[in-house]
Amino acid sequence: MSEARLLLVEDDANLREALLDTLMLAHYDCVDVGSAEEAIMALKRESFDLVISDVQMEGIGGIGLLNYLAAHQPKLPLLLMTAYATIGSAVSAIKLGAVDYLAKPFAPQVLLNQVSRYLPTKLNTDKPVVADDKSLALLALAQRVAVSDASVMIMGPSGSGKEVMARYIHNHSKRAGEAFVAINCAAIPENMLEATLFGYEKGAFTGAYQACPGKFEQAQGGTLLLDEISEMDLALQAKLLRVLQEREVERLGGRKTIKLDVRVLATSNRDLKSMAAAGTFREDLYYRINVFPLTWPALCQRPADILPLARHLVVKHAEACQLAAMPELDESACRRLLAHRWPGNVRELDNVVQRALILHQGDAITAADIIIDAQDVLFDAEADEAVTLKPAEVDGLGDELKAQEHVIILETLNLCQGSRKLVAEKLGISARTLRYKMAKMRDMGIQLPG
Numbered sequence: 071m072s073e074a075r076l077l078l079v080e081d082d083a084n085l086r087e088a089l090l091d092t093l094m095l096a097h098y099d100c101v102d103v104g105s106a107e108e109a110i111m112a113l114k115r116e117s118f119d120l121v122i123s124d125v126q127m128e129g130i131g132g133i134g135l136l137n138y139l140a141a142h143q144p145k146l147p148l149l150l151m152t153a154y155a156t157i158g159s160a161v162s163a164i165k166l167g168a169v170d171y172l173a174k175p176f177a178p179q180v181l182l183n184q185v186s187r188y189l190p191t192k193l194n195t196d197k198p199v200v201a202d203d204k205s206l207a208l209l210a211l212a213q214r215v216a217v218s219d220a221s222v223m224i225m226g227p228s229g230s231g232k233e234v235m236a237r238y239i240h241n242h243s244k245r246a247g248e249a250f251v252a253i254n255c256a257a258i259p260e261n262m263l264e265a266t267l268f269g270y271e272k273g274a275f276t277g278a279y280q281a282c283p284g285k286f287e288q289a290q291g292g293t294l295l296l297d298e299i300s301e302m303d304l305a306l307q308a309k310l311l312r313v314l315q316e317r318e319v320e321r322l323g324g325r326k327t328i329k330l331d332v333r334v335l336a337t338s339n340r341d342l343k344s345m346a347a348a349g350t351f352r353e354d355l356y357y358r359i360n361v362f363p364l365t366w367p368a369l370c371q372r373p374a375d376i377l378p379l380a381r382h383l384v385v386k387h388a389e390a391c392q393l394a395a396m397p398e399l400d401e402s403a404c405r406r407l408l409a410h411r412w413p414g415n416v417r418e419l420d421n422v423v424q425r426a427l428i429l430h431q432g433d434a435i436t437a438a439d440i441i442i443d444a445q446d447v448l449f450d451a452e453a454d455e456a457v458t459l460k461p462a463e464v465d466g467l468g469d470e471l472k473a474q475e476h477v478i479i480l481e482t483l484n485l486c487q488g489s490r491k492l493v494a495e496k497l498g499i500s501a502r503t504l505r506y507k508m509a510k511m512r513d514m515g516i517q518l519p520g
């Protein structure tokens with residue numbers, strides 16, 4: 071999930087909802103408002119990483135908002151959206167400080183490309199904290215691999231630290247001074263991933279009014295991380311393989327080949343080798359990216375990492391919240407942390423530490439401040455049975471619930487003859503939530519009544 075927070079300013083409610091769907095499906099955290107004045111109020115209340123605003127709106131409009139940002143938050147990037155006829159004013163807006171403009175109408179991938187291009191990358195500056203022998207050996211290996219230019223495949227369960235490892239490899243390579251570009255193959259809708267990776271030329275598809283470089287080009291000279299590569303569809307895998315073999319890329323709709331000097335790292339929490347054997351992942355691509363495999367064990371298999379990691383996370387979050395005193399983990403808290411199985415790995419530990427920092431009193435974090443999800447407590451208490459529960463069974467339950475939700479939405483849509491407003495009222499959810507759920511259903515290929 072992207073941690074980026076976006077502010078969307080658009081007075082056309084229908085367009086705003088459609089843009090919101092696109093941004094939320096790509097996992098952006100988004101606040102939407104209908105005018106520049108409301109945007110200023112939101113900017114005073116909360117912090118954002120990027121603003122996307124229409125130019126022509128009642129009141130001070132997009133240019134007024136641009137002036138406000140120039141005076142009060144000059145570092146916050148603003149992306150303008152404008153009707154084709156008013157591109158002239160958008161160009162002058164860029165001179166005034168907007169980072170770019172999108173000419174309406176534009177395709178969803180154009181929006182996502184521009185957003186990912188101008189969003190300041192929040193660098194995960196975490197260095198891998200390791201103390202367990204297994205992790206120390208892995209890190210020593212990673213350091214040796216880093217100096218070569220080999221492709222590295224980083225595996226391990228979700229939340230185990232694969233991205234942290236990828237950055238470590240980049241930072242210890244000769245490319246350290248160059249770009250590190252990460253793309254989460256699971257977060258970008260399938261039909262947009264190709265344009266995002268390879269870029270496109272003006273006119274490549276409806277709405278592509280401007281040429282845009284892809285992630286490969288953005289990573290030129292540096293490192294490209296293909297996060298969750300197992301989620302890429304087979305057709306795109308074939309195109310990726312060609313780019314990796316030829317070491318050159320051609321933008322969508324382009325004729326020019328661009329030579330690449332990019333080191334590729336990839337991560338997966340699935341067993342790619344079995345996927346390759348089952349034909350759901352290309353075997354030739356598997357061997358190309360798997361030149362050097364590194365695998366993080368689950369956190370419970372490297373117990374000596376737990377306390378050093380917890381202490382590191384206490385310091386990290388306490389500093390971020392500017393806590394006056396740095397709390398220590400007392401003995402009871404340490405015992406509690408060591409007793410848990412951490413199915414969510416370091417990410418789960420991170421959440422537990424953040425909760426503990428909110429709850430603790432005085433200068434110590436005690437066992438009472440270590441709140442582990444109810445489900446996980448069950449997992450601890452019934453460890454033996456829980457271990458035998460295969461992930462597929464857990465997923466199955468989730469899928470079944472989702473399927474039931476889809477059926478209910480479809481039935482209610484039919485009952486209300488397609489009226490979104492009535493459906494939302496009947497189901498007791500907001501119109502926005504309904505739109506989001508419907509967009510997700512459409513994305514899964516479910517036909518919805520018009």
Ligand SMILES: Nc1ncnc2c1ncn2[C@@H]1O[C@H](COP(=O)(O)OP(=O)(O)OP(=O)(O)O)[C@@H](O)[C@H]1O
Nearest residue numbers: 196197198199228229230231232233234339416417
């Ligand atoms: N060894 C480590 N040292 C310091 N922080 C870590 C370490 N491992 C993980 N973290 C922290 O835990 C969180 C999850 O790590 P990360 O995103 O690298 O996991 P991941 O395996 O890539 O997860 P996913 O499979 O869900 O993408 C991050 O906040 C990261 O900073």
